[in-house]
Amino acid sequence: MITTKKSEIKILEQGHITTAEGFYAGGIHCGLRRKKLDFGWLYSETPAAAAAVYTQNSFQAAPLKVTQDSIGKNQTLQAVVVNSANANACTGYIGLENAYHTRKKTAEKLGIAEELVGVASTGLIGVQLPMEKINHAIEQIVEMENDPEKFEEAILTTDTVTKHVAVQLEIEGKTITIGGAAKGSGMIHPNMATMLAYVTTDAAVEPDALQQLLSQTTDKTYNMITVDGDSSTNDTVLAMANGKKGNTPLSEHHPEWEKFKNAFAAVSKILAKKIAKDGEGATKLIEVQVMNASSTENAGKVAKAVISSNLVKTAIYGADPNWGRVICAVGYSEVPVDPDKVDVYLGHIQVVADGLPSEFSEDEGTAYLEGSQIIVKIDLKQGSAEATAWGCDLTYDYVKINASYRT
Amino acid sequence: MITTKKSEIKILEQGHITTAEGFYAGGIHCGLRRKKLDFGWLYSETPAAAAAVYTQNSFQAAPLKVTQDSIGKNQTLQAVVVNSANANACTGYIGLENAYHTRKKTAEKLGIAEELVGVASTGLIGVQLPMEKINHAIEQIVEMENDPEKFEEAILTTDTVTKHVAVQLEIEGKTITIGGAAKGSGMIHPNMATMLAYVTTDAAVEPDALQQLLSQTTDKTYNMITVDGDSSTNDTVLAMANGKKGNTPLSEHHPEWEKFKNAFAAVSKILAKKIAKDGEGATKLIEVQVMNASSTENAGKVAKAVISSNLVKTAIYGADPNWGRVICAVGYSEVPVDPDKVDVYLGHIQVVADGLPSEFSEDEGTAYLEGSQIIVKIDLKQGSAEATAWGCDLTYDYVKINASYRT
CATH class of the missing domain: 3.10.20.340 (ArgJ beta chain, C-terminal domain)
Structure with missing residues (x-):
């Protein structure tokens, strides 16, 4: 169980994925879905320490491999693009090429290194991404405008509501924010699911500590939800810490690590519960x-x-x-x-x-x-x-x- | 996969639990259900070699313990009584007493030793058996009349159809019959389920060989069906071989063991498929x-x-x-x-x-x-x-x- 000292952590129910300083997000409709938004991006002003946990499904989708490759380089990301409606899973060599192309094209548009871009897809399995639409979508990214609700909408599939929250706490006397957004409704089961979750913080965090924290937290939160017992091919939880607040990078050696850990877990727990509550067809x-x-x-x-x-x-x-x-x-x-x-x-x-x-x-x-x-x-x-x-x-x-x- | 040489085994789709010689069965309504039959019995003219496989659920119901006790004595049974509508599970000491009492009372009625009687229950968990009704039901057992359809009906819960079959084959030049009946519709999952299955044969079979055969067959048949992933507290597969045909008792040393094994497996496979097909609400x-x-x-x-x-x-x-x-x-x-x-x-x-x-x-x-x-x-x-x-x-x-x- 996650114990959060209420007095130390302030929960902003209306907080967003970009409530932490220096993060921007947006989303558009690029034609993968009939009307709803279907392409979103998340951007950090500066490269951020990054960590991720991926599905354990053997048929891991192409974009996960590309994101793994990016984070593998320097444990750093500056942007993530996500499309819904199409999982880019079971799409073989072409699917992998498409995911790499999406990363390259996004990096060019943003003028950053390729390895600073993560990509994600969610939706139907076994269909190739329509790259013309994706290319067109990437052209429309406006990295420094901020419209987190559009991002939070664009990543949904059968979800009926967006899922977002932010928490604040004091570290070294500075107010640190951790924001999160997630999607997931069906194919939800422990060991990751058709779910995507993004967590951003303006605290500085040691990359290894961030990865460890994310893995531990995932086990107690996202991996403890189930809608239908089906774990999907695309599940990813991704965390970015851009250090905007200038604190001493957090790790288990930092005196306020426990507090940060609890706040981080609180975000994940709240998002996990929101996913469970919005399970396909659920009333309770x-x-x-x-x-x-x-x-x-x-x-x-x-x-x-x-x-x-x-x-x-x-x-x-x-x-x-x-x-x-x-x-x-x-x-x-x-x-x-x-x-x-x-x-x-x-x-x-x-x-x-x-x-x-x-x-x-x-x-x-x-x-x-x-x-x-x-x-x-x-x-x-x-x-x-x-x-x-x-x-x-x-x-x-x-x-x-x-x-x-x-x- | 079970391979059955069609030429050697004759499947009687309309066969019953008592198609094998020397077995009798019947059923009545004793008031546990509103109208449907809810109490059945299976009887062999002579004590029969008996084997059983039970649920692996930690909350094993009381009747299973009693049947285990009976078979444990001499690997022999002569009769089994079954009630539906009430599982006699999570009923503690009183539930166990009731199951023992059911066994004793049945033995008295039939004039046989207590250890020759098996008992079974299926239905709602956590309610004590109404023993007055059960006592009254036992009084009405007529062991040598034969109405297998009533037995096959009395063991049902949410099932929509009865499930029965028989197969015949030649052993030592004699026609041997193996008959079977089962119930199961919800709470059905590998590792046994809310299912009961009974298999009878007029062949002579070594008790140890029968137990081994039943365990192996169960793994490949009943344990490979699922309706909803829920394994119940009461599942039992029980086999009785009364040796009526006078063959040399079958075991792996018998030259025709393989043939018998395949026929036995065919009965279990057919019953398992009938259970899956009749899954709660199923159309396919x-x-x-x-x-x-x-x-x-x-x-x-x-x-x-x-x-x-x-x-x-x-x-x-x-x-x-x-x-x-x-x-x-x-x-x-x-x-x-x-x-x-x-x-x-x-x-x-x-x-x-x-x-x-x-x-x-x-x-x-x-x-x-x-x-x-x-x-x-x-x-x-x-x-x-x-x-x-x-x-x-x-x-x-x-x-x-x-x-x-x-x-």
Whole structure:
């Protein structure tokens, strides 16, 4: 669980990917989608320390390889371009050429080195990028105008809302900002998903420390969300720190590292929850808290098994306090549990005590599940480790959206 | 894959759990469900060699413990009673007492030893069995009347059809029959599921050989089906061989063992496919064939990842030849694959060649997916191992059934 000392971190719910100083972003419609914005860019005034985490899917899409190449050079990026509607995945040699071309063309337009550009794509698998449209889009990048909402819109696919936030904290007496934007709605599952997330900060951060922080944070946030159990080919979380604030570069040796770490995690956690809440067809955000497990890994496995269960998800959609399905998912999580010790709560209502049904009012249970934010708490009473996972209910609309995504 | 020499094995599509000689079965309504039959029994004229495979869920239901106890005594059973509507799971000490009481009472009614009786329950988790109704039901068992359809009905929950089959083959020149019946519709996933399957044969089989055969067969059949990824607390596959035909007890040392093994596997495979086809809300049976994998285990993992993907399941429901979702599931199966080698077919239509899109007619793809039996073939070109998994599409009705199972 991420502990954020509220007093030290100020959350700006209306904050954006460019709330941190020196970052600019925008987006346009270039014709990949019918009407919606489909091409966005993120730009830093100066080269920024950069870190990324990529999908573990074997069919990693072409743009991820190009971004990896860029960051691999100097752990630095100055710009990222993203298109939606087309994943540039399973597109072979031509797809890779197209991604490299996108990087080159963007670098030329911005007058920066190629290795300072990252590229990303999200959308349909197996279709070549229409490069004429992409080329035309790149021509229209205006790097120093700032319209983050357009960027945040341009990266969406089946999402119904944009997802953005910023937090502020003091480092060396200066106000540091960390901003974030993400997309993701379907094909969402632990170990990255059809999701993209961008985090920017005007703090200076050591590149290695940034990479480590991003990896750790991803495990506890983005990798703990699931919409449908499908991990995609394009998922990327990317962080940029441009050092605009002139602080001593942050790393674990900095006295205020913990504070920065918590603030960074808060951004990721908020974005992750926003993705889960906007899951395809979802009407409810579900949070599964597992406590007193024998290890963090086991706590995570149990939380993921429950949040991924179609039967739990449909029961919550139907506001049915059918806790047997929660217990069932705990039981097949492959984590050894003691069935006679497990407690389960729906919100504040205890439904299982020591593996046996608790007396509770079905009506009260149903009333709780009719809310839009559901917490399922599972106490394993085995140790002291804990984990939290986020997801959403499974609804008619999920089926509708996915039975006709292309047509 | 199970190879059955058609010439040696005769499949009786209309065969039943009691087609093998000396087996009797029946069922009644005892008031656990509103109208449908809810209590069934299976009886062998003489004690039969018995073997069983149980759920791996940590919250194993009480009746499974009792059946294990019975079989544990002498690897022999003569009768099994099953109730639907109530799983007798998460029912603690009282639930266990009730299961033991059911066994005792059944043994008394039949005039046989307690250890010759197996018990099973399927249905809602966390509710105590209404023992008055169960006691009354046991009183009504008529062991030597034969009405297998009633047994096959009484074990159902959300199933829409009964599932039964029998096969015949020659052993030592005698016609041997293997009959089977199963139930299962929701909470169905590899490693057993809310499914019960019973297999009976009038051949004599060495108990250890029967157990080994059942375990191996279960891995390749019942454990390769999924409806919704949820493995239940009550799953059991149980086999009884009463030796009525007087053959030399079968084991791997018997010259006709292979033939028997294939016939036994055929029964399990047919029942497994019937369960997948009758998945909750399903309109299509999906078969995923993985070939040329580096190991059988890896082939199985890939097949299960694809058959379990909600996105694949909804695409097939919507008759959308969106092969990107198949590739995506292959990619996150955690099996190392070479993305540049993978071929994918929908039926006879090749949609991916060496990891790249094949030219194919979308209309032809859609037409194929509008059928009711869909085969997805994945060639990994890594080795020579193969595996097949079965499942079904994900539909509005799945959500409907599971958002309101209890209400």
